[in-house]
Amino acid sequence: MERSAGGVSRNGEHGKPNKKSKAKGGWNAAIFIIFVETTLRFAFYGLAGNLIVYLTTELGQGVAEAAKNVNTWVGISFLFPIFGALVADSFMGRFKTIILSCVIYLVGTILLTLSVSIVPTHYREPVFFTGLYILAIGEGAHLPCVQTFAADQFDESSLEEKKAKSSFFNWWFLGIVFGASAAILIVIYVEDRVGWTAGFSITSVAIALSLGVFLVGINRYREQIPVGSPITKMVQVFVAAARKWRIKESYGVYDKNEGFATLLSTDQFRYFLLIKYYRYLNNATLLDDVDITSTCRRKWRLCSVNQVEEVKLVIRLIPIWLSCLMFSAAMVQIHTFFTKQASTMTRSIGAHFILPPAFLQSLVGLAIFISVSVYDLVFVPFARKITGHPSGITVLQRIGVGLFLSILCMVISALIESKRISTAKYCNLMDTPKVAVPIRVWWLLPQHVISGIAEMFTIVGLQEIFYDQMPEGMRSFGAAAYMSVIGVGSFINNIIISIVQTISSKHGDKWLIDNLNRAHLDYFYWVMAGLGTLNLCIYIWISRGFVYKKVHFNSTEDEEMEL
Structure with missing residues (x-):
């Protein structure tokens, strides 16, 4: 494995790559890392996708409490990458940090499996949450390093590899989506129909497999040497x-x-x-x-x-980071209230088959899969001819489209929830929440599909801007920064839930109660849409003044590039 500091090969004089370095990296190395990320997303979403169901059915938590617990765990999982990035950039390097994260991840999934199988009932909850947050530590060490390590395999000084890296972010996100969708279709189905022990065991096997595959490609990687904190x-x-x-x-x-x-x-x-x-x-x-x-x-x-x-480059990105938090606060509904909505609706296919409540999350992945393919293969070439921009549209425009779609998602979610409640009222099911409302679960399809398309625009855009616009020695930290958008957004969603519960309780019943037929989840969605609209206006104002990073190359051909 080739090692380099700040992008400079140890074997090359003045950063000049030797023949050995040319044989490493590129798609031949990145494909191994993409597989690792795909299997880890498979394990993560196999747990996250059905976590609210486990908390409400097995541990007996209320809907609002369970939603907060899910948001807190997701938030911590996506805030820990800041510490993981510091460890990687300052001490261990990305390669070793990825290995350590996989081991921690494996310990967490094994502990979760034991908590739902052989651990006595009265110890089950503390052991479960211990395993859950050990997994969050592994997630934090893994997330900021693996994408940056994969992107490092493409040499920015090579025009061919630079073009390949432009598409890499799309296909990287596609690998994540494939792993998450497979988890919904396989792991969550097993958890729902076979048992939690079998479902969590599958995630442990996936983590062990990812670690093995990552080590197989060891001789193909370009590795960066830690450059200090x-x-x-x-x-x-x-x-x-x-x-x-x-x-x-x-x-x-x-x-x-x-x-x-x-x-x-x-x-x-x-x-x-x-x-x-x-x-x-x-x-x-x-x-x-x-x-x-x-x-x-x-x-x-x-x-x-x-x-x-x-330092100025980093400061420039802070307003963009802040203006994307509401996007994450809206999208976390996929793993919480969207799933609880589905659990109250008719999910049967035929006489004997019943879909798990979290099944529609797989359609988010399908929407991303299709939209990434269309975006990369159709939209970008078409838009490039019109705008002349290498990516078709700027990365900030891409993020902005996703923010708008997140607002549209909340509006549609509110309208569909109103339809569900009116159906429950018409059928006299307001006080019988365990009876499925006679409205097909497919009514939730639009909000899931729009969520997927929104993530394709905004999340991939954030990945790209926090990689390209960060200094090279801080790119692990940049990856952690964009992931922390998801983490902080989850906590913001918790705050919004708490405020909504407090205000609504002073003017009647709380909006978010265990009986969704008597709740006002549609009002909550309207609040999220309103806040998202305000946030989009702020984002547009911020992005209009953003100046992209420019780099000057000192060589025989004096060249200036805007990244």
């Missing part, structure tokens, strides 16, 4: 700028390239063109009397131009 380098800039906020006279700027996200596997080196925003941080690069008289650079009072520009 990105958080430390960011804090150094803020501290250095603060210490010189009153500087009146300087002796120039510190413009030394230090190898942190500045070198590539090529005979060129590149540096970021100066960003005109956040100029206050430029003080960190100014040389004062103390710097001139020091025998060595003090990292907490003097930073290079490139280090400061890297």
Whole structure:
């Protein structure tokens, strides 16, 4: 396995790749990593997709409480990647972190399997939640590394591999969707019809298989060497700028390239063109009397131009991150209230076969599968001819389309829920929640399909922007940042549920109660649609002022690129 630092091969002089490095990476390596991610998504969604059913039926939790528990677990699972990224970038590297995450993941799934099989009933709940959050730790170590590690297999200095990487994000997400959909069709069906022990056992086998396959491809990978904590380098800039906020006279700027996200596997080196925003941080690069008289650079009072520009790149992404949180808060309904809605509706096919409540989640995956294929093979070539943009539309436009579709999803969900409640009222089933309402579960199909298309636009867009627009040495952290959108969005959904419950209880009955026929889930969806609309307006305002990262290549052919 080839190892490199900041994208620079150890075996190449000045970042120039040797013949050995050319034989590694590319799709021949990425395909192994995609398989690993597919099997881990299979295991994760085999648990997440049916978790609310287990909590309400086996552990006896109420609908609102179970939804909060699911959101909390999902939130922590997608916030832990921040710590996983720091470990990978600072100490272990992405390859070793992925191996460790698979082992932790396996321990968690085994513990979950034991909790529903041989563990005594009175110990079942604490053991179950212990295994659940051990799995969350494994998820946190795995998520920020595996996608970045796969994308690292494509050399940005090669035009052919750069084009391949552009499609990689679409097909990567497709692999995730395939694993999640297979989990809904196989694992959740087994959990519903055979038993929880058999279902959780399948997830343990999947994790063991993914670890084995990942190790098989070890000689094909390009590996990045840890470059140090990105958080430390960011804090150094803020501290250095603060210490010189009153500087009146300087002796120039510190413009030394230090190898942190500045070198590539090529005979060129590149540096970021100066960003005109956040100029206050430029003080960190100014040389004062103390710097001139020091025998060595003090990292907490003097930073290079490139280090400061890297911090600016990260700051630019914060408003985009904030404006996507409502998207995640809306989409988490797929694993909670969408599933509970399905459990109250007619799900029979023929005389003997009954669909599991979470079955429609597989149609989210099918919608993503079809939309990714159409987007990559039809829409992008067509839009490219019109706009001239290599990707057809910009990544921010792509994210914005997904935000709009998430609002449309909530509106349709509210209308369909109103239809379900009116049917229950017409059939005098308002106080008999265990009797299926005579309305087919297929009425929920539109909201699931729109959810899938929305995720194809926004989630893939977030993956791309938090990879391409981050400094190279912080790309694991960038992956963690985009995943934390899902985590924080889950917690925001919890907050919204709590606020809705508190306000509605002061003006009558709570909107979200165990008997969905008497609940007002449709009102809740309208609230989510309203908040999403407000959020979309803010996003459009933010995106209009966003400036994409520009990189300058210093070579015989002076070249500037916008990434």
